[in-house]
Amino acid sequence: MDLTTENSKTLLDNMCAGYKYTYRELLTICNFTETQLCFAILCLLKDGRISQYREADVVYELLP
Secondary structure (H helix, E strand, O other), X not given: OOHHHHHHHXXXXXXXXXXXXXXXXXXHHHOOOHHHHHHHHHHHHHOOOEEEEEOOOEEEEEOO
């Protein structure tokens, strides 16, 4: 498995603990570099596993 796929799985696993997260929160809970997090988010958005929208900040949440 390549690193982006592994990071995406880790991100998805960490997101299951809560409801919605900001970018900074995801950086903290996953302990990724910004580049690693960006690629993991892009992969999950492309696969339709998470959504992205704006409240006060950009928010990411799991899709059912």
